[in-house]
Each structure stands twice: as structure tokens, then as C-alpha cells.
Amino acid sequence: MEEMSGNNYHRKQRRICAILALLQGVDRAAAAAEREETLQKYSDAGERKLMQVVCNRCGRHLKVEEGRLKEGCFSATAAFGYFSRKDGSVHHFDLCEDCYDDMTAQFVVPVGEETATELL
Numbered sequence: 723m724e725e726m727s728g729n730n731y732h733r734k735q736r737r738i739c740a741i742l743a744l745l746q747g748v749d750r751a752a753a754a755a756e757r758e759e760t761l762q763k764y765s766d767a768g769e770r771k772l773m774q775v776v777c778n779r780c781g782r783h784l785k786v787e788e789g790r791l792k793e794g795c796f797s798a799t800a801a802f803g804y805f806s807r808k809d810g811s812v813h814h815f816d817l818c819e820d821c822y823d824d825m826t827a828q829f830v831v832p833v834g835e836e837t838a839t840e841l842l
């Protein structure tokens with residue numbers, strides 16, 4: 723499973739926002755970045771350090787220690803394109819493992835699964 727501790731994830735989010743800035747103007751990108759900040763909070767002292775992750779479904783604060791996420795988390799980012807009903811919007815949410823299990827248990831087609839060869 724890809725590391726969810728923050729820095730890699732955060733870089734991806736920033737990259738998406740930067741792409742949005744190029745394609746659709748700075749205002750939308752700034753709004754997407756601001757929305758992300760409400761879900762995963764980072765300190766601004768020196769290097770950015772993950773401070774908080776909140777499950778969007780149940781509102782529980784996930785366990786974060788020393789800038790690292792210490793429990794399972796499903797992080798989703800969906801960039802809606804031109805042919806969607808949300809043209810240009812980037813949505814993001816985090817789910818704790820319990821909420822992930824509840825959500826995927828409702829799937830008609832089960833999630834694909836494989837064993838990660840390298841755990842971070």
C-alpha cells in the first residue's frame with residue numbers, strides 16, 4: 723500500500739493543484755488546495771509536518787505521531803474533467819479503515835486485491 727503519511731501524498735496534491743492552475747486559472751487551484759488543508763493539516767514550521775488527518779465519513783481523527791500517519795487510511799482524489807458534471811473540480815477525501823471496510827462491503831463487484839511487496 724502506498725505510504726499515506728503525508729509528504730508523498732501532499733506532493734501529489736500540490737502537483738494536481740499546479741496542473742489545475744495551468745489549465746483553469748489560479749483561483750480554482752487555490753480553492754482545491756484550501757479544501758485539502760481542511761482535511762489533512764500540516765505544521766508550517768520549517769519543513770511541513772503532517773499534524774492531522776480526519777475521516778470524512780465518521781469524523782474521527784486518525785492517529786498521527788511525529789508527522790506520520792499510524793493507521794490505515796484510504797485517501798482518494800478525483801479530478802473531474804471536461805465531460806463530467808463537475809468540470810475542473812478536484813475532490814479529495816480520507817476514510818479510516820473501518821469506514822473503508824463499510825464502504826467497500828457495499829460494492830457489487832469486490833475490490834481488487836494483491837499483496838504489496840514493499841510496505842512503507
Ligand SMILES: [Zn+2]
Pocket residue numbers: 777778779780781782817818819820821822
Ligand atoms: Zn471513519
